[in-house]
Amino acid sequence: MRYLENSKASNFIFGEAIYEYSKNKDTKLELIKKDKTIFTIDLDYYFRDYKDLSNIEKKALSLAKGEILDVGCATGYYIPKLKKFGIVDAIDISEHLIRIAVENGIKECHVADIFKYKPSGDYDTITLLENNLGLGGTLLKTKKLFKILAKLLKPDGRIIAIIRHTDYKKKYYSSEYLPLWNGSLGKKFRWFYFNIKFLRKFCNKFKLKLEILDEDVDEGRKMYLLGKIQKLMQLSFSKKTLVNLYLQYLVILLIF
Numbered sequence: 001m002r003y004l005e006n007s008k009a010s011n012f013i014f015g016e017a018i019y020e021y022s023k024n025k026d027t028k029l030e031l032i033k034k035d036k037t038i039f040t041i042d043l044d045y046y047f048r049d050y051k052d053l054s055n056i057e058k059k060a061l062s063l064a065k066g067e068i069l070d071v072g073c074a075t076g077y078y079i080p081k082l083k084k085f086g087i088v089d090a091i092d093i094s095e096h097l098i099r100i101a102v103e104n105g106i107k108e109c110h111v112a113d114i115f116k117y118k119p120s121g122d123y124d125t126i127t128l129l130e131n132n133l134g135l136g137g138t139l140l141k142t143k144k145l146f147k148i149l150a151k152l153l154k155p156d157g158r159i160i161a162i163i164r165h166t167d168y169k170k171k172y173y174s175s176e177y178l179p180l181w182n183g184s185l186g187k188k189f190r191w192f193y194f195n196i197k198f199l200r201k202f203c204n205k206f207k208l209k210l211e212i213l214d215e216d217v218d219e220g221r222k223m224y225l226l227g228k229i230q231k232l233m234q235l236s237f238s239k240k241t242l243v244n245l246y247l248q249y250l251v252i253l254l255i256f
């Protein structure tokens with residue numbers, strides 16, 4: 001078995017495989033789980049037209065508005081529709097995927113890592129579809145991701161996300177995958193899955209309020225459309241401010 005030498009991260013292999021698929025439909029990408037189960041990724045999925053999207057995806061796109069950021073946009077197949085609802089910035093960590101988007105005339109897509117992304121302004125809507133809320137892979141990185149997303153939202157902004165595999169008994173689950181592409185093994189990577197009840201609590205930690213808008217069953221497992229993961233307005237005072245307010249109150253009491 002050959003190991004891919006230039007693959008710093010599995011996300012790059014994912015993009016490279018899809019890029020090769022765009023030129024040669026025989027390209028196959030498989031993921032091997034820790035328990036050795038192997039499943040083949042349907043690469044055609046990343047070249048779907050709007051009419052081929054599921055109802056839940058169509059609904060998710062229709063909820064976007066204003067200044068929109070699509071995180072992990074892949075080949076940019078959602079972008080033509082998203083553009084009808086607002087001004088779109090779309091990012092993906094894979095140069096190969098963005099190359100496909102650009103070759104297809106989708107100019108809104110850029111190579112960027114959400115963990116390092118520094119836009120000039122904040123967003124009304126951030127979309128994370130196809131379980132992209134799990135791209136952090138571990139609990140620590142997912143916390144980091146939520147912190148970043150909450151910061152990138154305007155005060156009344158919202159995150160629209162679709163999540164799958166929410167029925168684990170545990171609060172969350174981090175799954176490890178080994179990519180196998182054209183007979184070559186890539187670098188292992190992790191994806192993070194939330195139990196839906198835990199996700200609500202997790203959102204609250206980041207001053208985000210979760211609202212479930214729809215649910216569907218996909219391959220026997222529940223899939224949720226999350227909308228309005230909305231910033232809670234914060235009315236917070238520092239300790240120093242509270243002490244000052246208390247002292248002022250005492251002074252007023254003493255004067256009168």
Ligand SMILES: C[S@@+](CC[C@H](N)C(=O)[O-])C[C@H]1O[C@@H](n2cnc3c(N)ncnc32)[C@H](O)[C@@H]1O
Nearest residue numbers: 011072073074092093094112113114129130135
């Ligand atoms: C499961 S695919 C989903 C693609 C697409 N949003 C969809 O719904 O079909 C995850 C995508 O996230 C991208 N990605 C992974 N980590 C990322 C990061 N740190 N910053 C930006 N994009 C990332 C991958 O390259 C990949 O295209």
